[in-house]
Amino acid sequence: MKQKKRALDLVLPHLLELQPYESVSPPEVLAERAGIPQSDVVKLDANENPYGPSPKVADALADMDQLHLYPDPAQTAMRAAISTYIGLPPEHVVVGNGSDEIIDLAFRAVLAPGDAIVNSTPTFGMYDFTAHVCGGRTVEIERDADFRIDLPGIISAARDGAKIIILASPNNPSGNGVPRQAVERMLETGALVIMDEAYAEFGGTSSAWLVPQHHNLVVLRTLSKWAGLAGLRVGYGLMNPDLADLLMRAKPPYNVNQAAAVGLLASLSDTETLNTRAKLIIEERERMFDLLAGLPGVTPMPSDANFVLCRVPDGRAHDAFEGLAQRGVFVRYYSRGKLADYLRVSVGTTEQTDRLIAAFVEALS
Secondary structure, eight states, X not given: OOOOOOGGGGSOGGGGGOOOOOOOOOHHHHHHHHTSOGGGOEEOSSOOOTTOSOHHHHHHHHTOOOTTSOOOTTOHHHHHHHHHHHTSOGGGEEEESSHHHHHHHHHHHHOOTTOEEEEEESSOTHHHHHHHHTTOEEEEEEOOTTOOOOHXXXXXXXXXXXXXXXXXXXXXXXXXXXXXXHHHHHHTTOSEEEEEOTTGGGTOOOOGGGXXXXXXXXXXXXXXXXXXXXXXXXXXXXXXXXXXHHHHHHSOTTOSOHHHHHHHHHHHTOHXXXXXXXXXXXXXXXXXXHHHHTSTTOEEOOOSSSEEEEEOSTTOHHHHHHHHHHTTEEOEEOOSGGGTTEEEEEOOOHHHHHHHHHHHHHHHO
């Protein structure tokens, strides 16, 4: 008897081994888990902006009257607004459905099956995930005990034929940046260097000014963190105009929806408010750092982002994570490798920090 075909028999073999990206749960699920009202949840697990978007975003969304029309495939208004904000001509800009889409587009443009990316671990999980989806492979160059990059290792991997070097700066989850000199050294390898600057507005340095000088540099930004638009999914890439033109042709024509486009434009018309809130987050980050450092056995890492990675006493990270969750405070827990004894805590409001510290004291007692 002829064996019945399965749907998965049609799928590319490398995708059959794909593991999903480990995302976080929404507030309603967290509230049910803790057995508390949703309003009592302290959600510090996804680096979201505790202040939300600019008030201008809500006003602009309420006034939308073109939901029946497709968005502009050329992204004309968005690219012009980003150009003004960043200081590069619009032809350097590509807008995506989150900066994740720009990662995907760039990887698919460069990686053939079997090609490699260089990934400095531990870092943002989407890099390895996207390379796998593209049929590529990942060369992992581990960071040192202080989460600094191994620059010689990265350069060696690129010279051995890796097509892409991708780095978060500030790094997620450690919060430290990449020195400018290191970026310039990596560019000399000829590989496509992608600098993910999702958290740059919270104190990190930027490589955006280098884009016009280097054909092989891509700088990523997002409006999820600084602008509080995580729910609308909009980000952008800065790159050589020839590469930008290619990605504009390769992307889905209407990849950024009308609401996200309106949110981006309203946000970039109110940078004063967003920068003021970013300063508040930076101030609260430093206060939270000092309070965490005062807890017995807890060692926070200096951060240029809107989160702090902290080491808890050996073997107690999971217990601390569960103890916080039982008290309605949710942070990010990592169960493997170098991060096994760490928790990442997003910066919230003053009240949220106070609840975090109180819950931490109880969870570690």
